[in-house]
Amino acid sequence: MGASNESRGALVVFEGLDRSGKTSQCGKLLSYLEGLGHSVELWRFPDRTTSVGQMISAYLTNKSQLDDHTIHLLFSANRWEKRLTMEAKLKAGTTLIVDRYSYSGVAFSSAKGLDFEWCKAPENGLIAPDLVVYLDIPPEKAADRGGYGGERYEQLEFQKKVAQHYKLLEDSSWKMIDASQCIEDVEKQVEEIVLEHVVTCQKGKPLSSLWS
Ligand code: FDM
DSSP: OOOTTOOOOOEEEEEESTTSSHHHHHHHHHHHHHHTTOOEEEEESSOTTSHHHHHHHHHHTTSSOOOHHHHHHHHHHHHHTTHHHHHHHHHTTOEEEEESOHHHHHHHHHHTTOOHHHHHGGGTTSBOOSEEEEEEOOHHHHHHTOOOOOOTTOOHHHHHHHHHHHHTTOOTTEEEEETTSOHHHHHHHHHHHHHHHHHHHHTTOOOOBTTO
């Protein structure tokens, strides 16, 4: 996909159950990398600011009902509409920290009972992350942290199914981090592993596509 030896930013994705600490860790990592002088941006999916994102948001907050396949494709479309910008930013040397990506797409929809391979198909051709940080936490422990906000998927029984489906997606780009640890320990491990990948991408690791 990209020519090698061109310095570029890294695509770092955070995945994990609700209340696993993704959003806090993404924010901390942003400050850390900025402090080191890197060009870095924080993204999240769903991106609720686009018109597709607004349909997704209405669904998640139970203001609209959609067929499971339809919402799955909207989540995917929401990533596709950002793909070109994502590639341009990475090539311009900006590291992107992304709170949820295709793995959430597949794990959540297949947890509802949709076919796993069908769920993966629309993600084919999106940019593959250089690193997926999976914040691993037992669903019961995540639920104990409280603060499920009442959106559609924030229920313990469903989160247990999501956890099982996430694990089917693990590949060599994944780094599992025990998210039951204190926030500072998680932060330190995240910083170390991400920095390693940022340096590899600066040295010109080529971009690649999901799911190859
Ligand atoms: N979610 C998120 C999906 O079901 N599919 C997707 O492709 C993505 C990116 O949307 F419950 C689910 C996961 C979560 C919800 O996520 C909204 P945030 O992180 O709470 O905004």
